[in-house]
Amino acid sequence: MRGQRPTLVFLHGIGGRAWGWQDALEHFAGQGWHVLAWDMPGYGESPPIEGLDFDHLADALEALLAHAQVPRAVLIGHSLGGMVALQAWVRHPQRIAGLVLAGSSPAFGHGSGDFQTRFLADRLAPLEAGQTLADIAARLIPAMAGPGAAPGALARAQACMASITPAGYRAALHALVQFEQRAALPTISVPTLCLAGEHDRTAAPAVVRRMADKIPGAGYAEMRGAGHLMNFEKPEAFAAVLSTFLDAHFPAETQP
DSSP states (O other): OOOOOOEEEEEOOTTOOGGGGHHHHHHHHHTTOOEEEOOOTTSTTSOOOTTOOHHHHHHHHHHHHHHTTOSSEEEEEETHHHHHHHHHHHHOGGGEEEEEEESOOSBOTTSOHHHHHHHHHHHHHHHHTTOOHHHHHHHHHHHHSOTTOOGGGGHHHHHHHHTSOHHHHHHHHHHHTTOBOGGGGGGOOSOEEEEEETTOSSSOHHHHHHHHHTSTTOEEEEETTOOTTHHHHOHHHHHHHHHHHHHHHSOOOOOO
8 A cells, every 4th residue: 555645735925814724625625635824933823923024934844743743745735835835845855755836936036135125115004104904915916816816715815815914924024025945946856846826026937937947857837817816716727737747646545
């Protein structure tokens, strides 16, 4: 008999929450997978971490997987969650059986301090002006979706972002602009899928494809019609792409 398949661990983006993965969790649990999704530190019931950075995030994920007795995991990270997955590979590779990097990139922006400063100022300005996360979500979420996204498909994404605390959002933004793991890409030795949305302007398909090209043996897939919020916009198509990758590399247990 083959060994037990790894647990699928879903990692949300900066505007996400664990329950934003509900469609995927239900789908893959129904297919017999063990599944898990986290609220990263500072989100939901997860306590914040002082001085949050990607090392802290990767270590917090490792602690969660150890507590949940997950020996090996396929990390499925969207946007910032993909960055957490890359950092986890660098710090705790023994725990990782595979990677799915969806709408993500191996570094933030252009590597310029001025660029990061402007990005932070732009993203934090609404909070400084007294807007709530619900206000910000109402503006940002539709702008990040593909042109054909149905309004109802984005309701969960907006609800997720609206539920984040200002402190958690600020901490995640400050961590985001420091991310840099391009040098780690050639070291990845587990099955990896880099997934882009056709209309993603946050992690453009060309960026995701270049990332895949630098990871030995990595696959690349592009979801037609989707924007950055591919798992919210097209949950069935997202599950289908993910299933193709998982079934190819982690087939179900079979009797000899």
